[in-house]
Amino acid sequence: MKITTTAIALALTATAVCAEDKVTIEFAYPYSHLFDVTYEAMMPAFKEAHPNIEVKFRATYESYEDGTNTILREAVSGNLPDVTMHGLNRQLILVEKGIAQSLEPFIAKEADFEKDGYHQAMLSLSTFDDQVYGLPFSISLPVGYYNMDILNAAGIDKIPSTWDEVISACETMKANGIANPIFWGWNITGNWFMQAMMWSQDKAIVEDGKVTLDSPEALQALEQIQEIVTKCEMQNLEWKAALASFSAGDIGMMFWSTSALGAVERSQGDFELRTGAFPGMGTAPKGLPAGGNAAMLTSQSEDPAVRDAAWAWLKFITSGEGAAEVAKTTGYMPPNKAANEIILADFYEQNPNKRTAVDQLPLLRDWLAYPGDNGLAITQVIYDGMERIVTGDATDMKELQKELVEEVNDLLPNS
Structure with a gap:
């Protein structure tokens, strides 16, 4: 088969476009012994939905305190991850220091955000001065x-x-x-x-x-x-x-x-x-x-493609599909309503040891900083x-x- 110069040029152009479309974001989280298996379980579905986004996992934080200290240092050195997971009691300091960024511009573009399971009671855990700065990922008691x-x-x-x-x-x-x-x-x-x-x-x-x-x-x-x-x-x-x-x-x-x-x-x-x-x-x-953590946007990139990719990852891991893996692989409860009421409808009946914390939800109080x-x-x-x-x-x-x-x-x- 004869391949023309034009065809070769078009093929090379398509390859270049695909390479340019590939976006890499960096992600950091604590407690590898708890969450490594969770993110491994999430990745196939995320890659299928977002084939052009590569998530680069950073070394895990030892604890929420370690995560906070690390982020404070990286803010000074200009080496922040695009998305970071932080304890619910450690969010405010990142907001006050201007490190965590408001998610309101991204939420405003979502047509069915509440239908996707992001109800107000969930968002309130990461709302400061009427702005949502994080999406809660897991709740523990x-x-x-x-x-x-x-x-x-x-x-x-x-x-x-x-x-x-x-x-x-x-x-x-x-x-x-x-x-x-x-x-x-x-x-x-x-x-x-x-x-x-x-x-x-x-x-x-x-x-x-x-x-x-x-x-x-x-x-x-x-x-x-x-x-x-x-x-x-x-x-x-x-x-x-x-x-x-x-x-x-x-x-x-x-x-x-x-x-x-x-x-x-x-x-x-x-x-x-x-x-x-x-x-x-x-x-x-x-x-x-209430223990647990939330996903926060800390990207220092000015590239809209990177920021959109960071939002895509942040939203996916806290969505009904992503949050369901939290319950299946850990003992955390997903704050996402869709995960608890639809995807996990029978899960807690079949896993009574994981239901114990759910039964204590009426006792939920703030984990105070x-x-x-x-x-x-x-x-x-x-x-x-x-x-x-x-x-x-x-x-x-x-x-x-x-x-x-x-x-x-x-x-x-x-x-």
């Missing part, structure tokens, strides 16, 4: 994980509903030869469990720009934490080691985010796993902090205080409360 083989062997057949019952179960398991009956996730990101103990009493840890560590509820929380740690003789494990130990069948009860459920199930040993509602302080919790530029430093102060309880360095909770109040107040913005 604290839950209990139980190795029913260990509990049943100790004669325990009822999942605890209060911390007193948890402590009683610990003592029974210890008497039955279990060396480490519990892991209570004090070291989870953002002082989440401290806030859970505060919200359990219907008390916010931040009110009117002040951190409420001087409140009676804060003292109650510290004293309850100390009781759990000391009476259960809890070992001071790094959180990844604790998750691995529970999955291996060595720990009777673990209190952590529902987000880890998929990872636990994938590595679970030969035992019956059940999840249960987060225990309360004498009565059922009155509230619990600490005010001012020293918010991360305040997080560290409270983390250090909790660590002192776990290691036994702090034994007088009133004294510890006083020290924490003084340190935190020194870091708050001048009123």
Whole structure:
């Protein structure tokens, strides 16, 4: 067959156009052990829908705090990703510093945005000054994980509903030869469990720009934490080691985010796993902090094609189709209404361990950021205080409360 010069020229032109149409965006997210499998599951459908968009995955953040510090550094160096995933309690600082960009121009172009599952209750989690800056990707709540083989062997057949019952179960398991009956996730990101103990009493840890560590509820929380740690003789494990130990069948009860459920199930040993509602302080919790993260646009590109590609990726991963993979591969709940009501209609009935957090949704409260530029430093102060309880360095909770109040107040913005 004779190929003309004109035909060759047209073919080369078409190839060049395809090459020019290829757009690469960069994406960063935390917790590879939780989310790697989620994004892997999403990619085939995204590539089919957007064959000209290549998503380049950056090294994952270790935590939400690490992600925030990384983005703040990259903003200075001019090396920001196009899309980044951030903890719900870490969005505001990126908005205040002009790093996260409003999504309103993109949303305005979408004809059926609400029909796609993006209802107002979802968008409010990432709305600041009446502008949407992020699309929530996953929601988590604290839950209990139980190795029913260990509990049943100790004669325990009822999942605890209060911390007193948890402590009683610990003592029974210890008497039955279990060396480490519990892991209570004090070291989870953002002082989440401290806030859970505060919200359990219907008390916010931040009110009117002040951190409420001087409140009676804060003292109650510290004293309850100390009781759990000391009476259960809890070992001071790094959180990844604790998750691995529970999955291996060595720990009777673990209190952590529902987000880890998929990872636990994938590595679970030969035992019956059940999840249960987060225990309360004498009565059922009155509230619990919403964990999870949101996708935010941080692209520094002035190329409209790159920005449109970043929006396409950001929208896809939070859409009904994308968000459904969150529930299937993790223990997070997708905030997207279409995912929960249509795609996952039968999913929770077939996966009762993943339904536990859904049943707690009426308790949902804000996961609060600490005010001012020293918010991360305040997080560290409270983390250090909790660590002192776990290691036994702090034994007088009133004294510890006083020290924490003084340190935190020194870091708050001048009123």
